[in-house]
Amino acid sequence: MTYDLRLTxxxxxxxxxxxxxxxxxxxxxxxxxxxxEYSYLYLGDNxxxxxxxxxxxxxxxxxxxxxxxxxxxxxxxxxxxxxxxSAKALRTIQQKDLPLLAxxxxxxxVIRPTTEVIGEYTKTNKVGVVGTVGTVxxxxxxxxxxxxxxxxxxxQEACPMWVPLIETNEYNNLGADYFVQHHLNNLxxxxxxxDTLLLACTHxxxxxxxxxxxTPSHINIVSQGxxxxxxxxxxxxxxxxxxxxxxxxxxxxxxxxDSTIDFDTKAAIFWGADVQSKHADI
Ligand code: DGL
Numbered sequence: 646m647t648y649d650l651r652l653t654x655x656x657x658x659x660x661x662x663x664x665x666x667x668x669x670x671x672x673x674x675x676x677x678x679x680x681x682e683y684s685y686l687y688l689g690d691n692x693x694x695x696x697x698x699x700x701x702x703x704x705x706x707x708x709x710x711x712x713x714x715x716x717x718x719x720x721x722x723x724x725x726x727x728x729x730x731s732a733k734a735l736r737t738i739q740q741k742d743l744p745l746l747a748x749x750x751x752x753x754x755v756i757r758p759t760t761e762v763i764g765e766y767t768k769t770n771k772v773g774v775v776g777t778v779g780t781v782x783x784x785x786x787x788x789x790x791x792x793x794x795x796x797x798x799x800x801q802e803a804c805p806m807w808v809p810l811i812e813t814n815e816y817n818n819l820g821a822d823y824f825v826q827h828h829l830n831n832l833x834x835x836x837x838x839x840d841t842l843l844l845a846c847t848h849x850x851x852x853x854x855x856x857x858x859x860t861p862s863h864i865n866i867v868s869q870g871x872x873x874x875x876x877x878x879x880x881x882x883x884x885x886x887x888x889x890x891x892x893x894x895x896x897x898x899x900x901x902x903d904s905t906i907d908f909d910t911k912a913a914i915f916w917g918a919d920v921q922s923k924h925a926d927i
Contacts, residue, residue, distance in 0.1 A: 655719055656719045656720075656721050656890060657718060657719030657720065657892060658684060658719070658720075658721070658890055658891050658892030658893075659684050659685060659686045659715075659718060659719065659720045659891075659892060659898075660676075660683050660684065660685050660686070660720065660722050660723075660724065660891060661685075661686050661687075661688065661712075661715035661718070661720035661722065661723035661724065662676065662685055662686070662687045662688070662723075662724050662726050663687075663688050663690075663708070663711050663712070663715065663723060663724065663725050663726060663727060663730065664687075664688075664689055664690070664725075664726050664727040664730075664847055665689070665690050665691075665693070665694040665695055665696040665697075665707075665727050665729065665730065666689050666690065666691050666694035666695065666808075666812055666848070667689055667691075667811070667812065667848065667908075667911055667912055667914075667915045668726070668727060668808070668811075668846060668847030668848035668849075668915075669687065669689065669726030669727055669847050670687065670689075670912060670915035670916050671847050671848070671850040671851070671868070671869075671870050671915060672724070672726035672755065672847050672869060672870045672873050672874070673685060673687055673726060673897070674870060674915075674916065674917070675870030675871045675873065675874040676724075676870075676873065676874040676877055677897065678874065679871075679874040679875065679877075679878050680874065680877065680878055680881070681895055682893045682895050683891055683892070683893055683895070684891070684892040684893065684894045684895065684896045684897075685896070685897045685898070686715065686718055686720060686897075686898050686900065687897065687898070687899045687900065688711055688714065688715065688900045688901070688902070688925055688927075689899075689900070689901045689902070689903075689908060689912070690707060690711055690901075690902045690927070691901045691902055691903035691904075691907070691908060692901075692902040692903040693707055693902065694808075694812065695729075695777070695808045695809065695812065696708075696727065696729040696730060696733075696777070696779060697729050697777025697778050697779045697780070697805060697808055697846075698777070698778050698779065698805065699729075699779065701733045701734075701783075704729060704730060704733040704734050704779060705733060705734040705737050705738070707730075707734075708725065708727075708730040708733075708734035708735075708738065709734065709738055709742055710927045711730075711927055712738060712742070712746075712752055713746065713927075714925060714927040716746065716747050716750060720750075721747075721749070721750045721751070721887070721890045721891075722750070722751050722752075722753070722887055722890070722891065723750070723751070723752045723753070724752075724753050724754075724755075724873070724877065725752065725753070725754045725755065726755060726847055726873065727755070727847055728755055728756060728776055728777065728780045728785075728845050728846050728847060728869075729776075729777050729779040729780050729846075730754070731754030731755050731756045731785070732756060732779060732780045732783040732785040733779055733783055735752065735753075735754040735756075738752050739752060751887060753877070753880065755847065755869050755873050756785050756786065756789055756845075757789060757876075758869075758872050758873050758875075758876030758877075759843065759845070759867075759869050759872050759873070760786065760789035760790045760792070760793055761793055761876070762872055763790055763793075763794065763797070763841070763843060763867070764793065764794040764797060766841045766865050766867050767797065767840055767841040767865070768840055769838040769839070769840045770794070770796050770797045770798060771797070771798050771800070771836050771838045771839045771840060771841070772790065772797055772798070772799050772800070772839065772841045772842075772843055773799075773800045773801075773802065773832045773833065773835075773839040773841065773842045773843065773864075774786045774787075774799055774800070774801045774802070774843045774845045775801075775802050775803075775804050775807075775828060775829075775832060775842065775843070775844060775845060775846070775849065776801070776803065776804070776845035776846045777803065777804070777805065777808060777846055778803040778805050780803075780845055780846065781801045781802070781803040781845075782803070786799055786801065786843070786845055787799040787801065798836070800832060800835045800836055800839060801832075802828050802829075802831050802832035803828075804824070804828040804846075804849075806824040807824065807825070807828070807846070807848065807849060807852060808846065808848050810824060810852075811848045811849075811851050811852065812848075812911070814911065814914065816851055816852055816855070817854075817855075821852070821855060822855065822859075825852060825855045825856065825859055826859050829842075829856070829859050829860060833860075833861075833864075839864065840863060840864055840865060841864065841865045841867060842856070842860060842864050842865065842866045842867065843867045844856075844866065844867065844868050844869065845869070847869060847870075849868070850868045850870065851914070851915065853866065853868070898923070899912065899920050899921070899922040899923070900922060900923050900924070900925040901922050901923075901924065901925065902924075902925055902926070902927055903924075904924075905921075905922045905923060905924050908920070908922045909921060909922055
């Protein structure tokens with residue numbers, strides 16, 4: 646791996662929020678609700694999404710390129726609002742890449758904030774996790790949850806069709822019912838006492854209506870947006886030195902590695918308002 650060290654030498658103070666595509670918008674939306682005064686750059690790597698089925702090396706390479714892009718824009722804090730990138734690339738970026746690239750910058754993910762609080766949602770200590778093939782096969786959730794809550798038993802199910810259904814805007818159609826029910830049944834039949842369903846993919850909140858429809862009503866469905874936003878807010882309070890480096894103009898700029906026309910159309914569904922993106926070459 647070669648590093649592009651031509652990073653910008655000045656800080657712009659934007660907080661970077663990254664996802665392979667549109668999913669991170671569900672996280673950014675909650676972050677902006679809780680921290681409206683900050684200035685954000687969102688990047689969707691739509692040209693190379695989905696990340697879910699890709700190898701560790703590929704997800705690391707793509708995510709690192711995105712992080713370098715954020716640093717070149719002068720961001721000193723980047724949130725990987727993508728479970729697949731958090732599961733397969735974050736640790737290497739934090740431990741190996743960051744010290745070489747920009748030691749005083751920070752890259753944070755979505756897995757730790759979620760696993761830190763998941764115990765507050767379950768009474769039976771049985772949690773079902775749905776995510777991409779990459780997130781599930783990485784074992785990150787069972788490993789991280791065990792650190793905070795050794796008594797919780799974690800059951801996982803990879804749902805490879807859910808992101809494509811969402812990215813192609815087919816998720817409200819009848820065809821999606823089959824795939825939603827299929828994976829929910831696979832998960833829930835592993836243990837009748839599962840009382841918490843963790844959506845460990847930032848795309849999945851778009852499926853919430855169908856998930857509610859096909860999930861027994863006593864099961865809590867947990868999305869990450871609010872959790873990650875609260876954790877970022879706590880992080881900025883605990884790290885005033887980073888908070889001081891963050892610009893506070895209350896702006897959001899959207900970037901995509903693919904067509905801006907496609908991005909704007911689909912992003913509006915996730916965002917709930919018009920989006921005008923710019924193209925980014927990373
Ligand atoms: N939104 C990403 C996540 O949270 C997954 C999308 C993808 O497969 O690219 O895992």
